[in-house]
Amino acid sequence: MNRAIILKQRPVGKPTASDFEFLKDDSELTIKDGELLLETNYVSVDPYLRGRMSDAKSYIPPFEVGKPISSGIVAKVIASKHNTFKAGDYLAGMLPWKTQQISNGEGLTKVNKDLAPLSAYLGVLGLTGLTAYLGLTEIGKPKAGETIVISGAAGAVGSIVGQIAKIKGLRVIGIAGTNEKIEMLTSDFGFDAGINYNETKDMNAAIKAAAPNGVDIYFDNVGGPISDAVLFNINKFARMIICGAISVYNNTELPTGLSVQPFLVKNSALMQGFIVSNYAEKFPEATKQLASWLADEKLKYTETIVEGFDNIPSAFLDLFDGKNKGKMIVKI
Template sequence: MKSRLMRLVSIPEGMPQPSNFKIEHEELGVPANGELLLKPIYISVDPYLRAAMSGGHPPNLNAGDIIISRGIAEVVRSSDKRFSQGDFVMGYMEWRDILIAKADGLIHLKNNALPLSAYLSVLGSTGLSAYFSLIEIGKPKRGETMIVSGAAGAVGSIAGQIGKILGCKVIGIVGSEEKAQLITSAFQFDAAINYKTNKDINATIQELCPEGIDIYFDNVGGTVSDAVISNMNDYGRVIVCGTIADYNNTMKATGPRLLPLVVFKKLLIQGFLIGDYKDRFEEGRRQLQHWLAEDKIHYTETIMEGFEQLPDAFIGLFNGTNKGKMLVKISSCTIY
């Protein structure tokens, strides 16, 4: 049985290009004891992979490596008594159209009331990132003002809605008028700023937030974050989820020196990795499912179809192609 796989053949210089990736074929064996033969249904493409390619996010991705990210797959053959043919599993897996993986570390998806893709988006690492970082680092209080950058993305769109649930005024920063409309209508943000057309983000922030900013949920970094942080209130909290504006820089970015602001405004600036909260994932999923059931959270996904679309989907993250979570559908479920 042959498997198609996606290999990173060279480290991108600046923006990733299709030439950095290559599809290869490899003969598969049979699952050994404790292994599963899997048919991927969805594979997640994530901005952190770009940082991993530059040595900035563990584990590093090196030239020649088969790319690995989270996915959902169907069990085709099982050599582990905990799983049966037709089961669905979620976990880290190689970018292949069929693969053999160890059963340990995979999550058995038994409750499929929602579409399978939701377990990689609103109930996956993106929804959990929004939930835990906002609750544990942002510590929102009713009546506070919160700004979210990358607000139409997978994490930002959920973080903003959680802020609204908890009683905050929420402003989102996005890169198009279509996304501005999305977050203010479907996701109920109080206002949106299109950073690509706005000529003075600092002035617009001051106009929209005359009371200052208490929480900044940052997915972007760069000059957008410089403007937001300069308008923070004393004891403001900055949650650093990502710095996608810097991932493809070929030169070291410079900008305002933030430490004086941190001192004089007594700011908390904290980054995190979702693995910090892995022992509490079920707690987070229960709360997110509860809000979904109450119609308090909505989500959107951008799904491209076909294994060969993985590089284009990944590159699209940096072009603003996606609204919500970016996924690639590899195959359909089998009916046994």
């Protein structure tokens, strides 16, 4: 019995369980020459998927209503008539939310179960780690001694950004929403300071206190008022990597806030949208660097693993309530 999750309707505002529908199909899956039969093991749920559920023009086409949603997946090859991939191989790539499926192997990469746990290929060794590394290095251009602030710091990308920034000799300040997350950032991941935005009345002052020399790099995963507070503390030539805006993804009207332009002029500062797929030619080198740090235990990661295909939509929804620490992954 093969199962799939389709987009039933485009969410308005915050998505709910009723925006998704489970389908069953008991027809047998038969592969032809050049094809693979895959069984899904791990599914990545990510905030950016919210964007694809709307039909606004964006950097990737929207999901179609009535069709399965896709995201990063690790799957096992159950049967193969493919030249490169054999039965028993584990592959990672963008795939539809199905328990089993046929693929021609395009866009999939073989991953090594012995080098790292399979789920890591959806996180620190996957697009999450690449986003953290390439966003920080390509736009942030970090220099030892500088100060970085990271919003969504306890999330999948943020927690890796902070550790890479520590490796590069920066003062690292993480913003997150619970004391438990702040404790994790400073104790487990070596951040220099953390700010719990849910318990801080004056974010501007809290950032100033944590960053006495001002903010040189801001790695922004959340947008909204937290980002406004950072603007008051940026230094001349500050670089702001706009990687995500989870705080406004569910807005039904265009979000408004402090005009950033006067801050940019005053500080000769830069703000740039980051999409990891623009840097595909740097993936092999970046992956090698991340794997090397991971092997040397310079890089740690945390995961929130939810069990069961049925729980993919709820795991996705939980992202918007900050219920994850590190990468949110569903194990099938």
